[in-house]
């Protein structure tokens with residue numbers, strides 16, 4: 001795409017853009033304030049952390065409280081196939097910080113937390129260095145916090161819990177963090193890509209944001225292309241760009257493909273034939289019962305077995321349960337065991353029936369959405385790979401990971 | 402119109418199963434002993450039983466919530 005927004009500017013391979021260069025390229029950040037909330041609402045932008053929640057709406061509810069707020073920039077990026085948040089933090093840290101401080105001034109926050117995945121060392125270093133470049137009072141308002149390398153550490157109440165008590169496990173909601181989060185204060189948890197868009201919308205306005213986008217969608221977004229792709233990695237595309245068009249930017253697929261995993265491990269398998277025309281846009285995908293999630297497009301090569309890969313991912317998601325809620329801890333474990341039995345010993349009617357029943361029963365029965373993500377993923381596998389599940393041979397051991 | 406609903410704190414719930422014994426019309430247990438609550442408002446005639454189930458939960462995980470529903 002010619003009109004890059006988040007990734008415009010100096011070559012990405014030259015690393016983090018310095019504060020002075022960032023300011024001379026884009027102009028200093030505006031101050032923010034109430035009217036920014038209206039601008040964000042009019043922009044129609046939705047969050048990029050996975051849930052696609054309207055950004056203006058979230059800022060409004062945090063602003064509605066009389067108490068001063070806390071802002072958490074969520075750079076946990078726990079999704080195994082996603083790369084976009086760490087690329088953004090590593091190359092454009094000041095876009096993220098501009099967004100975080102705009103939120104802080106607009107919501108009269110007394111604390112800003114830059115929450116970065118423990119495993120993302122380059123991103124951590126870039127954010128810490130960028131923070132040290134900021135003037136006062138910004139620098140003393142903000143601090144870095146490490147998200148443990150666990151899938152659920154990026155969930156918003158887990159981020160609040162980490163800041164409050166040093167433990168990154170989700171807590172029961174309601175109250176939602178935006179009503180009562182860190183130390184009881186209304187807390188804005190916002191994905192780092194979302195904050196970077198805010199930095200540009202504050203400068204150029206909501207009409208500018210809406211001027212990008214195809215097929216009725218608005219804005220641009222970062223997408224991670226993974227799997228059987230010629231040049232895997234992150235691209236910025238206009239919302240509404242089809243999966244096929246996005247893959248073309250990365251040189252196309254590297255071998256024949258049967259399916260695409262759209263949205264990461266919390267997303268859904270889609271048959272390759274149906275996937276190519278799908279638009280990368282939260283609203284359009286939602287209307288088709290799919291989700292953009294954090295923008296991962298994982299191309300599944302025909303040479304791999306969809307059932308075995310589903311079993312591997314279910315094993316991972318079961319292990320990543322924070323083990324606080326019975327239906328999540330026992331349910332995902334049982335689902336994963338049944339999947340593994342089908343993969344390892346071959347299909348059998350009892351396990352297929354269990355997978356179908358449990359994947360419906362478990363949904364909505366955790367404190368957080370971890371089990372929901374896992375069973376939506378599994379149900380999509382049972383649909384997309386229905387023939388493979390029905391006739392799976394005992395071959396897991398033959399398949400290298 | 403107001404409706405009565407059962408809510409459950411999934412982190413507190415230990416799967417003791419008393420609620421399913423006291424309110425089998427609306428609560429049954431999954432294969433691991435954790436409650437599955439029927440996704441319907443509580444009918445008036447069951448409200449006292451629901452109250453008893455809430456009061457009997459040993460870990461105080463079960464609660465009743467009244468929600469106002471506009472027509």
Ligand SMILES: Cc1cc2nc3c(=O)[nH]c(=O)nc-3n(C[C@H](O)[C@H](O)[C@H](O)COP(=O)(O)O)c2cc1C
Pocket residue numbers: 046047048049050051052053074075076077078079151152153154155156157189190191192194195368369370
């Ligand atoms: C299990 C789980 C893991 C999550 N991990 C992340 C994550 O790593 N990064 C992230 O930004 N959001 C993550 N989320 C979503 C957050 O809860 C939250 O919706 C998001 O940070 C809000 O920011 P946004 O509105 O800008 O997207 C996760 C959600 C769940 C249920």
Ligand code: SF4
Pocket residue numbers: 152169170171320321322323324325326328329365366367368369370371411
């Ligand atoms: S639903 Fe699962 S991951 Fe979420 S808090 Fe409960 S046990 Fe932890």
